[in-house]
Amino acid sequence: MTITGIIAEYNPFHRGHAYHLSRAREITGADFVIVAMSGNYVQRGVPAMFDKYTRAEAALRGGADLVLELPLCAACGSAEYFSDGAVDLFMQTGIVTDLCFGSECGDLEPLAEAAALLADEPEEYRSLLRQHLRTGISFPLARATSLQEALPSVSSDMLSSPNNLLGIEYLKALKRRKSSIRPHTIAREGGGYHELTMEKGYYASAGAIRRELIHSKGTFTEMIQAQLPSPGIYHSYEGKTPLTEDAFSLLLLQRLRSIQGTSLNSFFDVPEELSNRIWNRLDEFTSFSDFAELLKSRNLTRTAVNRALLHILLDIRQYRRADHLRVLGLQKEAKVLLNLLSTHGRLPLLTGLSGSGLPEHTFYPDRLYESVRSLVHGIPYQNEHRRKMLIV
Amino acid sequence: MTITGIIAEYNPFHRGHAYHLSRAREITGADFVIVAMSGNYVQRGVPAMFDKYTRAEAALRGGADLVLELPLCAACGSAEYFSDGAVDLFMQTGIVTDLCFGSECGDLEPLAEAAALLADEPEEYRSLLRQHLRTGISFPLARATSLQEALPSVSSDMLSSPNNLLGIEYLKALKRRKSSIRPHTIAREGGGYHELTMEKGYYASAGAIRRELIHSKGTFTEMIQAQLPSPGIYHSYEGKTPLTEDAFSLLLLQRLRSIQGTSLNSFFDVPEELSNRIWNRLDEFTSFSDFAELLKSRNLTRTAVNRALLHILLDIRQYRRADHLRVLGLQKEAKVLLNLLSTHGRLPLLTGLSGSGLPEHTFYPDRLYESVRSLVHGIPYQNEHRRKMLIV
Structure with a gap:
């Protein structure tokens, strides 16, 4: 079946x-x-x-x-x-x-190649990644650049399309878990x-x-x-x-105020840098979305900030x-x-x-x-x- | 001075x-x-x-x-x-x-008389109060009626005016605490x-x-x-x-949902009867004010309900x-x-x-x-x- x-x-x-x-x-x-x-x-x-x-x-x-x-x-x-x-x-x-x-891309082959590399992280790739990170660029960009250098057959377009990237993550997860589930992709x-x-x-x-x-x-x-x-x-x-998230603004503000001053380290996927910025700028909170926009940075996308705020609001402490x-x-x-x-x-x-x-x-x-x-x-x-x- | x-x-x-x-x-x-x-x-x-x-x-x-x-x-x-x-x-x-x-009323005398009676609660007054409560009328009404019967000199008008009643409470508190503070009233x-x-x-x-x-x-x-x-x-x-209280609606609902099913006995001045009604009708919550209106009863004024909800919202457990x-x-x-x-x-x-x-x-x-x-x-x-x- x-x-x-x-x-x-x-x-x-x-x-x-x-x-x-x-x-x-x-x-x-x-x-x-x-x-x-x-x-x-x-x-x-x-x-x-x-x-x-x-x-x-x-x-x-x-x-x-x-x-x-x-x-x-x-x-x-x-x-x-x-x-x-x-x-x-x-x-x-x-x-x-x-x-x-x-x-x-609609083509499994190049996605699987990239996934295999990311699942194994051979030294060649890790060294490229270290080099690029040292120049001060963001992690996603350093990763995409290193991947492309390690896999010249894969086009840079492919590595910048969000569904391709998510597909690579699915394939990586299947590979890491040695799953027998067969992958397919549709353009x-x-x-x-x-x-x-x-x-x-x-x-x-x-x-x-x-x-x-x-x-x-x-x-x-x-x-x-x-x-x-x-x-x-x-x-x-x-x-x-x-x-939208702004219907949750008051709940988020109240949540932040009630834990104010404590470390946000205990929440899932809230970087230290963001934790500090949250406390420094809390008095500028006007809504969930405005606050997320205020907190985003070169290293941290709006989506990553949203997720961190959501983890705090929902009291998500660790990945399960x-x-x-x-x-x-x-x-x-x-x-x-x-x-x-x-x-x-x-x-x-x-x-x-x-x-x-x-x-x-x-x-x-x-x-x-x-x-x-x-x-x-x-x-x-x-x-x-x-x-x-x-x-x- | x-x-x-x-x-x-x-x-x-x-x-x-x-x-x-x-x-x-x-x-x-x-x-x-x-x-x-x-x-x-x-x-x-x-x-x-x-x-x-x-x-x-x-x-x-x-x-x-x-x-x-x-x-x-x-x-x-x-x-x-x-x-x-x-x-x-x-x-x-x-x-x-x-x-x-x-x-x-603007007159200290009758207020002080009523306050003295309430501070001491002589047996004559308490017996009247018991009688009236037995008929099933509310406590405030039974109290006013008993007071008036015990103090025929005091008009019933006087005992139904909110600022007179509050004044009586001030005088009662001064008397009970044997305070040397001198009371005065202004019409x-x-x-x-x-x-x-x-x-x-x-x-x-x-x-x-x-x-x-x-x-x-x-x-x-x-x-x-x-x-x-x-x-x-x-x-x-x-x-x-x-x-207004309705700006706090979502916070109150969230608070009630988060403690749902627990007893509300531990909050200050939340009668058992109200506690049950809150849990029975929680799914009908649409705003702070509508919910308070829904919860009020013959025995419990809207204000008493508001106060109870506020005590729950603000986590007030006892009088201090x-x-x-x-x-x-x-x-x-x-x-x-x-x-x-x-x-x-x-x-x-x-x-x-x-x-x-x-x-x-x-x-x-x-x-x-x-x-x-x-x-x-x-x-x-x-x-x-x-x-x-x-x-x-």
Whole structure:
């Protein structure tokens, strides 16, 4: 049996995602497609625009058979942690045989070459890296330059495209974990990750759609609807302000004030340099996004700052891999996957949290998200404990 | 030397307050007038509309010689705790000789009679109280009824006016503490506490002014300016949204969610009945004020609910009297009061917090207030640690 894994955020789910799902099924000959999807917080270090149940539902209506939740540390970690956590999750399922990811290049060979080099870090590469770091350039740039020098066959374009880089991280994680999961890649169609334009008949990026949604205050304009696999998917969210990090501004400020003066070393992935800058500039805090913009530097991207602030807000102290398989939703026709997961899975299978025995602090991030969501949208609070997986 | 104490909130300071200050000075022949004023939270169980420094400044410009901060537990406690905390603070100064409060009746005699009865609680009164409570009426109503039956000379009108009732509590506290401070009362002019109308040439209540300010979104309209002792007093606050409890909604919800399921018994003045109702109805939370409205009952006024929610939000676990004398501000000409307070005061005198050695959690309520204020007004955060008393 072929069970293909896809790693995604679907923030929000769009036509390009539906295309990727159907192509992945096709090229791997999959019996089932399982998606490992970020929960309520995403890799840019911000809350997801729509909550995880809404996004899981869209994924199921858009072609996925089952949606697993990525563990929080992976979902809002850097590319390396994101990939490690996602690959680990698929390995723990015991049933995923193939992994299919989108990339700008659409060609596995050069990505695998780069991944092999990064997984092993031979002395030749490490020496190049040291040399470049000594010149004072940032780590990502030094790494890209060293990689390219060590692998002349790989184009520099390839190493600067975000989905290629993420693909390399997936391949590296598979290789390091000696996983038997077979990788595949599909060329992304349409707008690149950083392109924010939206034209009809063109695959826009999730970033472009998010920008439009913020602009339209949550109204699914004709232009946005044209990017959805089926226009009905988000109807119930029509007109609700999409959540952004700035709905969490007061909570973040209060959190920072309450731990002010302590070292931020104990939080996951908060560099010392950033810790100092946070305390020095705290009185200039006006919002989550403005503060992140204020804190970013040559060495630290806005995304890295966002992630650090999110780790502090959510009290994430260390990287943890999954300790359970959390099913957010499932296609009716794919119920057999639950049996397979409970038989072959190497972690407890959870289809809801009631009676899960998970410690209380596990729910803190979701409680925070739901508190904000219920107040911003003026809708009833949904208790995570009582949520069950969706069946579509 | 005569030093007269006045207990106040000044939320905001208005013409009636200036009149009271000058009359108090006159009738007591005071050399100095010291005000004990609520800090950033007030007796209705909500944040003050303007922060304590702004209100202290107005009081000093309006005729006070020195402003002391009421301890938090008193400032946002019920009338009995409010009075006990304020009277205690004046006793601890070692220099306050007289206390002057406003009342609807303007006559000390009947108030003192009622206070004597409540301070001693003779069996006759207690038996009446028991009888009335057995009929199922609320405690405040049973108390007023029993008082009136025990003191036929006192009119029922008198016992239903809020400032008379507060005055009785002051007198009761003085009596119970066997204080040598001499009480005086001045008849309030103009709008009663519960009257919300505002007419030119008439003394409006602080409640009426607050309502107008919320309506005008912080603009000091001509009608509001007519109620200020001098129009310039609040100019720097012009156009800034007055703070209400709803700016704290998300923080309260997050606080409740984070302690959900635990008993609220450990918080100060949170009745068991309310504790249960909070957990039963938490999913209906839409804002601080709506939630308080939802929770109020025949036995529990909206104000009592507000106070309980505030105690939970600010982590107030038990009633505490003052453990220091905190000077918020001072008239230049009254500097001698600082010497007197440091010589005769029975508690450490603080004119700022830097180096005060006060434990960290002491600052939590002010930090919360300032965080909200800086975000709502888009103005820089003012660090309580670095604030010094105002000299006007």
